Amino acid sequence: MHEFTFKNNQLYCENIRVSEIAKKVxxxxxxxxxxxxxxxxxxxxxxxxxxxxxxxxxxxxxSNLAVLRALVKxxxxxxxxxxxxxxxxxxxxADPKKIVYAGVGKKSDEIKDAIKFGILFFNVESEEELGEIxxxxxxxxxxxxxxxxxxxxxxxxxxxxITTGKGGTKFGLDFETVHKIFNWRWRYPNINxxxxxxxxxxxxxxxxxxxxxxxxxLDFLKEYKIEIDYLNIxxxxxxxxxxxxxxxxxxxxKSVLPLLKKSGFKIIMEPGRFISGNSGILVTRxxxxxxxxxxxxxxxxxxxxxxxxxxxxxxxxxxxxxVVKEDSSxxxxxxxxxxxxxxxxxxxxKSRFLPRMVKGDLLAVMGAGAYGFTMSSNYNARPxxxxxxxxxxxxxxxxxxxxxxxxxxxxTIPSVLK
Ligand SMILES: *Cc1c(COP(=O)(O)O)cnc(C)c1O
Numbered sequence: 001m002h003e004f005t006f007k008n009n010q011l012y013c014e015n016i017r018v019s020e021i022a023k024k025v026x027x028x029x030x031x032x033x034x035x036x037x038x039x040x041x042x043x044x045x046x047x048x049x050x051x052x053x054x055x056x057x058x059x060x061x062x063s064n065l066a067v068l069r070a071l072v073k074x075x076x077x078x079x080x081x082x083x084x085x086x087x088x089x090x091x092x093x094a095d096p097k098k099i100v101y102a103g104v105g106k107k108s109d110e111i112k113d114a115i116k117f118g119i120l121f122f123n124v125e126s127e128e129e130l131g132e133i134x135x136x137x138x139x140x141x142x143x144x145x146x147x148x149x150x151x152x153x154x155x156x157x158x159x160x161x162i163t164t165g166k167g168g169t170k171f172g173l174d175f176e177t178v179h180k181i182f183n184w185r186w187r188y189p190n191i192n193x194x195x196x197x198x199x200x201x202x203x204x205x206x207x208x209x210x211x212x213x214x215x216x217x218l219d220f221l222k223e224y225k226i227e228i229d230y231l232n233i234x235x236x237x238x239x240x241x242x243x244x245x246x247x248x249x250x251x252x253x254k255s256v257l258p259l260l261k262k263s264g265f266k267i268i269m270e271p272g273r274f275i276s277g278n279s280g281i282l283v284t285r286x287x288x289x290x291x292x293x294x295x296x297x298x299x300x301x302x303x304x305x306x307x308x309x310x311x312x313x314x315x316x317x318x319x320x321x322x323v324v325k326e327d328s329s330x331x332x333x334x335x336x337x338x339x340x341x342x343x344x345x346x347x348x349x350k351s352r353f354l355p356r357m358v359k360g361d362l363l364a365v366m367g368a369g370a371y372g373f374t375m376s377s378n379y380n381a382r383p384x385x386x387x388x389x390x391x392x393x394x395x396x397x398x399x400x401x402x403x404x405x406x407x408x409x410x411x412t413i414p415s416v417l418k
Contacts, residue, residue: 001039001278002033002278002279003036004018004036004364004366006324009323009324009325010324011320011321013031013033013281013390015393016390016393018283018364021283021395022283022322025386026401027284027362028283028284028306029282029283030282030283030386030388031280031282031283031388031390031395032062032067032276032280032369032398033279033280033390035390036369038071040275040278041057042074043250044269044271046249047248047250048249048253051257051261053266053267054077054120054266055077055269056078056079056098056100056270057078057270057271058235058271058273059088061272061273061275061277061369062272062279062280062370064387064399065091066396066398067276067398068089069092069093071275072092072093072095077098078092078094078098078099079101079102079235079270079272080099080100080102081101082103083114086099086101086114097118099119099120100119100120100123100147100197101119101122104126106129108135108136111132112136115137115140115144120145121145121195121230122145122147123197124147124149125149125171126173127173133146138190144190145192145195146191146193147197147230147232148173148178148182148195148197149172150175150196150197150217150220151164151165151169152165152172152198152216152217153166154200154209154212154213154216156201156204156236158238161312161313162201162202162203162313163200165201166201172197178196178220179226193228194228194230195229195230195265196221196226197231197232198217198233198234199236201236202236203236203238203273204237204238205238205246206247207255210236210252210256211259213233214231214260215259231267232267232268232270233267233269234269235269235271235272235273235274236271237271238273239274239277239278239367240278240367241277242318276370277367277369278367280367280370280372281366281367282302282348282368282372283362284300284306284348284362285300285363286358286360286361286362289358295336296333296334296336298336298337298338298357299339300338301339301340302339302348302385303339303346303379305339305384306339306385307348307368308375309371310347310348310349311345311347316349318367319349321354321355321364322361322362322364324355328355331356332353332356333354335351335354336349336350336351337350337352337354340380341379341382349365378402383402383407384401385401386400386401
């Protein structure tokens, strides 16, 4: 469920007409619903209330400060993957004791910053990284908590680019190496290895791969009598973009809760998309319509630089008119919705059956709240879109649209070229 619904042929975000916002904010812009965001966070919280897990929202899915603040204020922790995300987490007022830090390439300075801030856990992805954390902790005279990320070698049915818990991907460590690390715990006097972590992929629609991965990890811990107190089961819960039969938080809980309860560990979860995905849309305007012998195109003012998921993952996003016209059922036609970028891969949707749209009409690209703005770029020297958040009966521009001067910020022409 989400708060983008039609009333009298007008798309609303909560109680505000999207077309009204588009009169005041230039398109394209991302539009987020506070209520949807918090509802989805609470859905997970409620489904797992028996074990009170620490829910760390995955910052990389949507890192806008207002979005992070909203979740943090409602009790969420944060899952970060870089020094930049740590910086965002601090600005959002996150409790360091609710921050976990994953990623295969944490650099020494990033590690030191996170230690100084006092985060809950590093999710460690290699032996060299563990060595680096030991070094950093010793230099700061601190004792640091870590969890070891295990690659449980399971195959979730999702796109190859968002599969992370399979052998052969760069993520986590194989069971043998993890075992070795636990045997050699004493080598890391400034580190407390207190947990294990898995994150098997993203947009996973059923609980089976999660169950399998958790079982594998629990069996492993038992077999080698490895003592820890935290189990982090990662994120990856899939959502409905079109006709997916995605599990609900309750169904997911039904499958994995018994295992988690029995384990006795404190549980950490890292949902991203599940919380932010359907909390946001991308609002865009038709710049031109173009008829060709084979196809009709709607050329819109947003592009792969704003939302790369269709180009990168062959992802499907529903595209709908923001205002439904009276005669729309008679005029519907099949079109490709494309952006202005000079790449054939620049499209938001192909072969979409849409009411006839004309220059200036507004479209909404649905389910764009996760991996939308955060993956956007300035390709083709396009300023990035604004971000708008609806709270109660008001909307707030939580990131202004970029300007041309933003595009060249930090660039200089050497004097020899002048
Ligand atoms: C990306 C990521 C997540 C969130 O994944 P979703 O599919 O958005 O839930 C969680 N944990 C880690 C380590 C990640 O890299």
